[in-house]
Amino acid sequence: MTLTEMTCPPELLPFLKGGHRSYREVLQLWEEANPRPEMQCAHHRTDIRYIIDSLGRRMYSHQCLVCGSRVTPFIPKPPEFDMCEPWDRKFETACSDRMRTAILGLWDEYRATRQSLWRLYYNNYLQSPEWEARRRNALRSADNCCERCRAISSRKVPAVEVHHLHYRTLGEEEPEDIAAVCAWCHREIHAKVFTI
Ligand SMILES: [Zn+2]
Ligand SMILES: [Zn+2]
Numbered sequence: 001m002t003l004t005e006m007t008c009p010p011e012l013l014p015f016l017k018g019g020h021r022s023y024r025e026v027l028q029l030w031e032e033a034n035p036r037p038e039m040q041c042a043h044h045r046t047d048i049r050y051i052i053d054s055l056g057r058r059m060y061s062h063q064c065l066v067c068g069s070r071v072t073p074f075i076p077k078p079p080e081f082d083m084c085e086p087w088d089r090k091f092e093t094a095c096s097d098r099m100r101t102a103i104l105g106l107w108d109e110y111r112a113t114r115q116s117l118w119r120l121y122y123n124n125y126l127q128s129p130e131w132e133a134r135r136r137n138a139l140r141s142a143d144n145c146c147e148r149c150r151a152i153s154s155r156k157v158p159a160v161e162v163h164h165l166h167y168r169t170l171g172e173e174e175p176e177d178i179a180a181v182c183a184w185c186h187r188e189i190h191a192k193v194f195t196i
């Protein structure tokens with residue numbers, strides 16, 4: 001690949017430089033190095049708390065003092081049940097709101113980075129000899145004629161571009177994944193895709 005460090009964030013460079021790989025392989029490597037964000041609390045600090053259940057009984061459980069969640073099932077009488085405080089619902093709700101916000105932020109970041117990985121890979125791949133070979137092959141096997149014009153109106157219009165029918169095999173396309181098209185059709189196809 002011909003990627004320069006100028007155009008690529010340093011954290012993505014290791015996944016994009018070096019020899020040719022399919023996007024599937026690149027994404028797999030990136031995902032191995034970048035686990036999906038999730039909030040994990042080890043519940044290191046807990047306190048025993050009680051609630052009053054529907055029968056009016058006191059039920060006890062441990063509440064995490066960091067994340068607010070219930071750590072053990074509610075039981076009627078814990079070994080050390082004296083003098084404990086009521087369950088802190090407000091704290092529990094505030095914590096889960098705070099964690100939800102934090103995790104949404106992490107997810108946004110994760111998705112944005114994955115998107116730029118895709119974009120960089122795509123732009124870079126279109127400059128590569130591997131794409132050039134597939135592109136030429138697609139044009140040749142369509143006799144340099146637009147496959148869409150031929151399908152729609154049986155007209156022979158010179159094909160100058162090659163369109164991805166889908167991106168699932170980006171970087172390892174089979175002939176049936178791409179199509180030779182004229183510039184007009186190519187614009188039409190993308191205009192449709194983006195306005196539907
Ligand atoms: Zn916790
Ligand atoms: Zn056409």
Ligand SMILES: [Zn+2]
Nearest residue numbers: 162163164186
């Ligand atoms: Zn296209």
